[in-house]
Amino acid sequence: xxxxxxxxxxxxxxxxxQNDKPVVVDFWAAWCGPCRMVAPEIDKLAAKYxxxxxxxxxxxxxxxxxxxxxxxxxxxxxxxxxxGQPPRAAVGFRPLEALETAFGLQNGANAxx
Numbered sequence: 001x002x003x004x005x006x007x008x009x010x011x012x013x014x015x016x017x018q019n020d021k022p023v024v025v026d027f028w029a030a031w032c033g034p035c036r037m038v039a040p041e042i043d044k045l046a047a048k049y050x051x052x053x054x055x056x057x058x059x060x061x062x063x064x065x066x067x068x069x070x071x072x073x074x075x076x077x078x079x080x081x082x083x084g085q086p087p088r089a090a091v092g093f094r095p096l097e098a099l100e101t102a103f104g105l106q107n108g109a110n111a112x113x
Contacts, residue, residue, distance in 0.1 A: 004046050007056040009065040015056050016081050024103070025087075026057045027067060027077040034093045035076040042078070044096045049105065 007015045007025065016023045026042045028035035046055035060067040060075055070079065070087065079089040080103035090102040100106045 003050070004042065004055045004057055007058045007063070007066070009063040012058065012063070012066045015054070019054055019081075020083060021052065021054050022080065022082045022103075023054045023056060024099075025079045025081060026055070027060055027070075027072045027075050027079065028057060029059060029061050029075055031061075032075050037093045038076040038078065041094065041096045041099065045099060045105075048096070053105065 004026075005015060016025060024042070024045060026035075026038065028038070042055060042057070045053075049055075058066055060072060070089075074091050076093065077089050077091050078094065078099060079087045081087045088103060090099060094102065
């Protein structure tokens, strides 16, 4: 459906920090109930902004260094990395519209643009 990639401790910099597009990062874990609620919203975001915003998922259990590096203390945490700007984070379940508002997507990256 969408091209959400899995980021790890070894490829996070390449997929996220060196990306020339904004990247939404879903920090999650398999045992996290609220993370399963966020997953469909992340899928919608990836589909809506395909081509203008990349979306990656980070399993905090499989990539603990990346989670620690960004101070991820609670999951789900969805973070927005825009080139040249500090990341912004939304902690806990948020529907697509709340994520768009938190990250200013409706004002910046346009679907299909």
